[in-house]
Amino acid sequence: MRAIIMHAPGDVRVEDRDRPTIQRPTDAVIRVAAACVCGSDLWPYRGADKVSRPSPMGHEYVGTVEEVGDDVKNVRPGQFVVGSFFASDNTCEICRAGYQSGCVHRQGVGGAQAEYLRVPLADGTLVATPETPDAGLVPSLLTASDVLGTGWFAAKAAEVGPGKTVAVVGDGAVGLLG
Ligand SMILES: [Zn+2]
Known part of the structure; x- marks a missing residue:
């Protein structure tokens, strides 16, 4: 698949990478419909943050679920989903208090500027829309990511x-x- 990789400040390339697969039973793999550039992507691009190794870019994303792990109950293949930039279980005490970005099991999501993305803790991290949205609505849904x-x-x-x-x-x- 094609994916966007930052090699150094100002050096961003489109490369061929292996398509992600389910690694844990709580994972999902989605086909990315849209992803965007966050202000925090620009810090390393401008040299304000160090780029120590080639880094897959992107953590704001929406897309269609391709595959889910055996323990995933809340989303299923074919659904359109909005994902968060922090994966969270949405069940721990901190999540239940409404602070999912501080989840005790939180994991950063990266590499969304690609054709496919593995999302950990899919049940707590992905929200399915009632139906597949029209293309015109996709950018607005992306802001919810x-x-x-x-x-x-x-x-x-x-x-x-x-x-x-x-x-x-x-x-x-x-x-x-x-
Ligand atoms: Zn949690």
Whole structure:
């Protein structure tokens, strides 16, 4: 499959890589419909973060489930899903309190800028849409993969509510969605 790999600041290549497979019974493999570039992808691109080895890029993604491991119950092949940039079980105490990005079993998801992606902890990490969306809706759903959740988390953590005056520091997609 084709995948995007960052080799060094400013050096991003499209390469052929092995298609991911199910490695643990809680995994899913999805065919990526859309992925995007996060602001945090730009830190290493600009040289602000070190690139110590060739790194598959991308952690914001939507797509169609191709295959699931034996323990996956909440999503099935053929469903369109929105995924999170942190894989979480959605069952531990921290997840149940609403802080899935702090899950005790959390794993970073990487390599979404590719044709296929392995998603760990699929039951807690992927959310299926009621039906396969029209192509025009896909970019909007993609915002739910990272920036919407991050903005929502910021607003919730700041205890924003009706009647309160708040300052949003940061005018990117996360700030707008916050
Ligand atoms: Zn958890």
